[in-house]
Amino acid sequence: MSTLENLRAVLRMHQIGIVNLLRPDHLLGAAKRNARLGPQAALIMKAAAEHPHAPALTDERGTLNYRQLDEQSNALAHALRELNLPERSVIGVLARDHRGLVLTISAAARANLRLALMNTGLAPQQFAEVVARENVRAVLYDSEFAPVIEALPGDLPRYLTWADEGAADKTIDMLIAGRPITPLPMPERPPGFIILTSGTTGLPKGAPRTKVSPLASALIADRIPFPRQGAIVVASPLFHSTGFGAWTVGLSLADHAVLLRRFDPETILRAIAEHRAQMLVAIPTMLTRILALGPEVIAKYDTSSLRSVFVAGSPLAPELTTRFQDTFGEVIYNVYGSTEVAVASVAQPAESRRAPGTVGRPPVTVHVGLYDDQDAKITRAHVTGRVFVRTGIPFEGYTDGQRKQVIDGFMATGDRGHLDDAGLLYIDGRDDDMIISGGENVYPLEVENLLAERDDVVEAAVIGVDDPEFGSRLRAFVVSTPDAAQDPQEIRDYVRALLARYKVPRDVIFIDELPRNATGKVVRRDLPSGPL
Template identity: 80%
Template structure:
């Protein structure tokens, strides 16, 4: 109890240092705390920024810029429109939208209208959207026009409005124009929101957040330098926890969110230069695409304002971190976490330089522990175990009733990892990705990171496939640079020269690109596991 109290006091102190709260203005602090408790953090923070910095830019997208006052007022108008539907409190509104003002308005307005928001993955197929919407009991859908065909499969009883475009239905702009911008009464309790897991192995699960601790911002910003009233280019999708969390912390600092509906590597550099952005929020594959532009294109843009690159969503290869920092400076903050546990640890730029591949240390109020297969605590450096996390943002369980294993208050992440002598955490792979080949344990991530060190390899993925002799054998899927020679034996010889014999892939398959979901994670179930055609 005493330890928790001290941790919370430390977190409050860090929030004051970072600028998220001002302990010297208890009046503002109390008002913000009340709004957060009744609305949830996103709507409450927009209201706070609108009161303190009304004319500061809140968001820029393809349509231009909205100030915090405009974002606040338009959120109120849209909330009035949603209230007019007469839905019971905490009814679920689904939003299927890319990153733009319409998505931010949907997030803020549903909270003000006493409704619950389900953030839908833009990669959902029609049948998946039908199943997820039924499971989450969605009654209203806000969607971008480009997803009209996907939304078309939903029951006619679900009300629909368009967040971007106008040809397929009523745009939210019309709703906003037709309703007052006056504040609504605060709800008795927050409606909360639901973020979907990545769904790389099946239908995405729903991870609800009803009450978010005011300390959540400290958890994210403790080891990651955020701008204060500065610009951040958020390239990671907002429907996922990485982009969503970074944007939320940015709200607490009255930052300017620069959004793009579709990823474009050169456009990111343009936006950083144009807005003198101090932060980029991205997933690892985006860094790969930026580096692939080459020095001539990269050199066209002044990116010296960049202080922080917040990277999360999938494993970040040590070689990629080094190459990116050699060009853009020591700016990469490698974040390890998940939809369920939020931020578990962060590797600062100097930690990545000193210990390539580390995911760093836990931020304030977070604790990481390793357990073996018999649920015994692992404390020896270098010993691999299952990664568990205890966090200040407790997981409420999936909306389908499933839960993660919990030991001593620490929840399983599904990953395997180890600690070094300094206490830095390393992730060795997914618990269910471990391959047993010929009686030996192989972690694909180790082989993937090694292959990424080759100058002719853009990215690689390794899986296990059935083998009559060994039970399972390794199959490597490799994406090469345009000028590289597709020689499987070269790949095998390279692994053999650096790792144990049983870690050498017996199959090497060259692809133009790896199958990924919208958050950048490799969808391994889409990689072919059947017999390969004979060479020649």
């Protein structure tokens, strides 16, 4: 990243309120803590010093202010050090969104332990394989995941981050009790953390982050209006990059994170109204379920405080964007990115209105490039190519040693897309989702978005299945509204009238819901692809 880009990022952080260039003493202290602890623990310490009585988080157990969160983080860090694990050992956490997870994230860094954030959707055997691969030395977990934990060796230390009735293991509340609330000596460098990829095509990979640039907050907040000391309802799981990144930026602004262990659409609206939340962090399927509540239920809650909805994690259908904004106002910020590259681009509300389907433009310090299959750069508009991203948060490579392709400093995302004449980016589909039918390339996303425009379709997924004549043919799985006719021929005729012949699904199957993982992504391998 060039010096000029660094300066632009710092200035943008000042404008947003993340840093105050008029207080260089505060700035230097924050930079030192970030360099030795990493951003999450460092930002909690900063907020505790500057806004000790401001609410830091609310969950089912109530509210913690920043001073309480900081002191309890220190106490838990002391307890973790007493496990006598070697410095920078990996500990794992398998938890939903609540104070136990936040305390674990903050305390692990202070105790100089590397934290692996585990996906709550892992099956026992998958979880055991990830724990072994990442060399996890202790596990903190919610009691509901006890059956998953049973797959681990019996001598692996384990503690409860959330305890339901009848839970057996020691809780972190017990660990904290009686421990000092004074900070431990800071490590020389941050131990870092590991976020797992979504794992839609196999066992999730570990994507480590050891040294996170203090400019990372600018990358996320540049094109998205975050509140300052306001409330953010975080519906996306913190163990994944969407919720984790948005929550971290919120810490830099001393925001109040409203955390929910389980998603319920009406609970989301109630939380926005109760806390006068200015931001919602969500994945697209959550927006679908909120709208499905219907006008009467939605009208029961005053959501007029809402200024932005940070949406990421899976493709956002243009039709869903329009319907949500028609109901809640111009609030959708459609974020395109990945665990590996963080935020690549953001479509602001006006851009989505003007250019439905766009994922917008890159934020400060980020550059997007398109390359063809021969690795030559594409410079013309409306030409589809492979999407590559160069960012100020460089990817360190997966923990299993694999890496993404890099060209001219740009890293592959695994997606294909194009730019329009105005320079707005569109994602056409994933490389591994592309279907070759009769020699023609088809990206399912185009067909899925078209089907979602129908009033009688809630959502759809399209896959390729073997075909003796064409090699592959399209099979559409459709979730319809309760009053839909569910006529496969009507669906085929609809697509045929609007798209090329080879994009028409030969098979149309109506199902109650699409299979999704814990981060909301459709798991296509779970859709039946055999003979009908």
